[in-house]
Amino acid sequence: MKKLAGKLVIVIFLAVMVAFTLYPVVYTLLGSVKSNLELQTGGSFFPGEWKFGNYAEAFEKAQFMKYTWNSVILSALTMIFSLITSSMAGYVVARHDFTGKKLLLAAYLSVMFIALGPITLYPQYMLMEALGLTGNLLGLALVLTGGQASNIFLVMGFIKSVPKELDESAVMEGASYFRIYATVILPLIRPILGVIALFSFRLAWNDYITSLVFSIPNQDMKPLTVAVVGLRYSANAAAELHIMTAGASIAIIPILIVYMFANRQFIGGLTAGAVKG
Amino acid sequence: MKPSVGKLFPKRQLYAMLAPNLLLFIGLTVYPIIWSLRYMLYDYDGIHPAGFIGLDNFIRLFTRDPIYWDSLINTLKYACGKLSLIIPLSFLIAMVLNIRFKGSAVLQAIIFSPTIMSSAVMALMFYLLFNVYNGDINRYLLAAGIIQEPINWLGSSLAMVSVVIVAVWGGIGNYMVYFLAGLQTIPKDIYESAEIDGVTYWQRLFKITIPMLGPVLRVILMLAILAAFQDIQSIMVMTEGGPLGKTQVVFLYLYQLFFPVSTSSPIKPEIGYGAAASVVTGLILGGITVIYLWISKKLDNIY
Numbered sequence: 001m002k003k004l005a006g007k008l009v010i011v012i013f014l015a016v017m018v019a020f021t022l023y024p025v026v027y028t029l030l031g032s033v034k035s036n037l038e039l040q041t042g043g044s045f046f047p048g049e050w051k052f053g054n055y056a057e058a059f060e061k062a063q064f065m066k067y068t069w070n071s072v073i074l075s076a077l078t079m080i081f082s083l084i085t086s087s088m089a090g091y092v093v094a095r096h097d098f099t100g101k102k103l104l105l106a107a108y109l110s111v112m113f114i115a116l117g118p119i120t121l122y123p124q125y126m127l128m129e130a131l132g133l134t135g136n137l138l139g140l141a142l143v144l145t146g147g148q149a150s151n152i153f154l155v156m157g158f159i160k161s162v163p164k165e166l167d168e169s170a171v172m173e174g175a176s177y178f179r180i181y182a183t184v185i186l187p188l189i190r191p192i193l194g195v196i197a198l199f200s201f202r203l204a205w206n207d208y209i210t211s212l213v214f215s216i217p218n219q220d221m222k223p224l225t226v227a228v229v230g231l232r233y234s235a236n237a238a239a240e241l242h243i244m245t246a247g248a249s250i251a252i253i254p255i256l257i258v259y260m261f262a263n264r265q266f267i268g269g270l271t272a273g274a275v276k277g
Numbered sequence: 278m279k280p281s282v283g284k285l286f287p288k289r290q291l292y293a294m295l296a297p298n299l300l301l302f303i304g305l306t307v308y309p310i311i312w313s314l315r316y317m318l319y320d321y322d323g324i325h326p327a328g329f330i331g332l333d334n335f336i337r338l339f340t341r342d343p344i345y346w347d348s349l350i351n352t353l354k355y356a357c358g359k360l361s362l363i364i365p366l367s368f369l370i371a372m373v374l375n376i377r378f379k380g381s382a383v384l385q386a387i388i389f390s391p392t393i394m395s396s397a398v399m400a401l402m403f404y405l406l407f408n409v410y411n412g413d414i415n416r417y418l419l420a421a422g423i424i425q426e427p428i429n430w431l432g433s434s435l436a437m438v439s440v441v442i443v444a445v446w447g448g449i450g451n452y453m454v455y456f457l458a459g460l461q462t463i464p465k466d467i468y469e470s471a472e473i474d475g476v477t478y479w480q481r482l483f484k485i486t487i488p489m490l491g492p493v494l495r496v497i498l499m500l501a502i503l504a505a506f507q508d509i510q511s512i513m514v515m516t517e518g519g520p521l522g523k524t525q526v527v528f529l530y531l532y533q534l535f536f537p538v539s540t541s542s543p544i545k546p547e548i549g550y551g552a553a554a555s556v557v558t559g560l561i562l563g564g565i566t567v568i569y570l571w572i573s574k575k576l577d578n579i580y
Contacts, residue, residue: 042411146305208397
């Protein structure tokens with residue numbers, strides 16, 4: 001009897017947590033096909049009339065096609081930069097001793113444990129401006145790549161589990177250092193590269209503040225998140241809640257689909273990066 | 278010991294491979310810190326030439342800026358509120374889901390899912406849910422008879438509670454996964470022998486699980502504290518620090534000194550002052566982190 005009551009408590013607890021987690025997401029997805037009037041008056045949970053035209057309106061009238069494309073490019077660039085820079089650097093640090101290595105690792109580690117928040121944004125912006133990289137997605141992608149010190153530790157940790165004999169036999173064959181990295185190491189560390197790809201894509205796709213600042217001089221490079229949130233501040237925001245919810249759905253649906261296929265990697269990567277690292 | 282593979286190659290090649298990452302790190306992390314250390318001594322608005330003013334920014338911060346200190350206190354309130362909910366809840370979920378049953382993997386995936394979505398976009402959706410007259414939250418509470426009239430969630434002193442609820446929603450999956458990883462490091466045979474000895478569930482929880490989780494818990498709390506200091510995206514979207522600065526957290530205030538683009542902040546950027554305030558904030562939050570590590574180390578030694 002007592003055991004049954006305990007089970008019941010657990011089931012109720014889990015049900016409440018799942019409802020709490022899912023409600024805002026389902027609300028957004030269902031809201032994206034409600035009429036504007038229904039959203040404003042806060043009608044029922046399910047749409048009275050399913051208006052899929054909201055998406056067409058968001059894509060055309062609110063230019064969400066362009067912003068979605070910006071987000072895709074931005075996330076892809078950030079992902080590629082993160083993969084290249086962290087895998088090369090991680091390989092060098094894992095396999096080679098050089099002066100200043102300890103200092104370098106300490107510096108990487110310490111910035112992970114200092115709350116820098118948004119205070120680096122202004123100097124970062126000035127630096128990119130000096131390089132002529134503001135107002136385009138390339139500069140923004142570089143900034144989003146630069147902020148991820150944890151990736152180098154993920155790569156390092158993984159390479160340490162790859163036997164050194166593999167490198168050594170490649171040396172015997174006369175391969176250059178870069179060649180060993182490209183042909184021996186890269187294929188072997190694919191799982192951790194997958195994790196870095198997912199995480200850097202997610203970071204860029206979801207970023208709001210950095211993207212907001214970097215798109216000040218060029219509104220045409222706004223990614224999706226900036227455009228969606230921007231609707232809240234626009235003059236006719238209250239009149240266009242249906243576009244806002246449709247926009248929010250366009251921002252979350254792709255990443256939800258990626259997540260459905262890769263949730264093991266997401267969860268595995270998180271634990272590898274944080275608790276063990 | 279054999280020489281490492283790298284030793285066989287010219288250093289130039291190694292440095293060339295390290296360079297992209299290193300350059301980004303120096304340019305985007307080290308340089309901004311040095312930049313802040315320089316401009317904290319200047320009066321600079323980003324438009325007119327910067328003028329050296331010595332320690333004036335610090336005098337202003339320590340004597341004439343109550344908003345800053347309020348925002349720091351708000352940050353601590355926010356962090357305490359968030360941690361006191363998110364840590365126990367995520368621990369409980371992890372405890373339950375650590376027992377494998379049909380559907381536990383699905384539940385794990387669902388509870389983790391908020392962490393993969395944009396906090397800014399979801400904050401926008403919570404902004405609708407928290408709406409006074411037609412937001413879903415008030416609607417359900419009214420219908421259930423829990424409240425008699427609509428609550429002004431984001432426009433009253435409850436605003437802090439509202440932003441904490443959103444933070445818990447968005448972060449619980451993270452900590453659940455950390456706790457699950459921690460629970461898996463506890464060897465199963467300890468529980469088995471405890472069970473043979475007739476130890477009750479609660480004794481096992483407090484005498485085995487929690488002490489064994491100690492080191493992991495220390496890291497989790499550390500990460501949670503750091504994350505709470507830095508959460509500003511959702512607060513920025515939901516309240517912009519309002520009403521009347523009640524949810525103004527310190528990093529949001531600093532952001533507004535550099536980029537006064539939102540509707541509630543001053544028009545002119547105060548970059549020199551922002552740099553000084555950033556440095557002080559960095560030192561204060563760093564100090565809190567160090568104190569935490571020191572105290573938690575002592576706690577570790579007790580067990």
